[in-house]
Amino acid sequence: MLNFEKGFTLDLDLKTGLSKKVDTKKRYLSDLRGMFADDAALEAMIKENDDVIYEYHTLPVPEHEGDLAFGSSIVYPGNVAGEYFMTKGHFHTILGTAEVYYCMNGQGVMLCESPEGDVKAFELSPGTVVYVPKRYAHRSINTGNTPLHTFYVYRADAGHDYGTIEEKGFRKLYVEKDGTPTLVENPKWAE
């Protein structure tokens, strides 16, 4: 059905991001253990109900430099002790490859960080395209009250390096302070 050599169409609902033909990969609160500042708060939430925190498409695109991977990313609203729900975030394995995100619904931030520590926080709202530059780790953060839904495209062979972020984290976090999304230092970040 998804014939990357001959072309195809795929339904991605403009409102929900979901497809009737292909399912999403779901990430649960428990998949993000260690990634929020307050481990105890996250653990308590998992015990209560291990909710889906975000979901996205992983289509079987060949890892060829001429192909493109694409899909929807949907981050649900919520927070862990004031730290907004977010994706794990990743570098590309081929570090020098960019990614385009087009925000369809919701409110949030694309947090970007280079290995050298340059941090950029790009605000997302419907109709905003974010260009994630080559060499920057990136993470979607939902700072609103509805699902944050983006459409993404990247080079199919770019690859995902989650390990670096899992080990070291991002240098900065997004937390709610007096009702306002605020960028603060990550107390756990390790050089």
Place this chain on the structure above:
Amino acid sequence: MLNFEKGFTLDLDLKTGLSKKVDTKKRYLSDLRGMFADDAALEAMIKENDDVIYEYHTLPVPEHEGDLAFGSSIVYPGNVAGEYFMTKGHFHTILGTAEVYYCMNGQGVMLCESPEGDVKAFELSPGTVVYVPKRYAHRSINTGNTPLHTFYVYRADAGHDYGTIEEKGFRKLYVEKDGTPTLVENPKWAE
């Protein structure tokens, strides 16, 4: 403003495809001389009013294999002696590079054709993604009554080869027959 090395955001209106920050490149009826089957009918239309037939963004992205070009494409409704308004269409100069189109508004067809003559016609409606495979020329055709608006992404160094299509055309055309979009042979097509 559009800093491809450090990242940026760009507004692309989800309804119109247009941005308040960057303008589009406009193609007029006269730019498509020779590309419709009925040259006389096109000439008469140009004489009446040389309308914009389609427009799209051409952002100053570096032609680097790690970067991505993106933007909106808007094809207006209409026809030339029954042949629907369409883009010129092109191969990529680096033939082995794909392109993703996400239909936001309107009704149409993405006509794809390989150098060997494999023809694929993918129907477009809001919420449909078309995967244009490596090696296929492609052209957007508006078969509806409202603007056909897609969001596209391709590798920034892919390049555009318009010459092959300008010289030879596509093997097939989309024309209105008894009110229905119909794929027919292109009488002008030359091997």
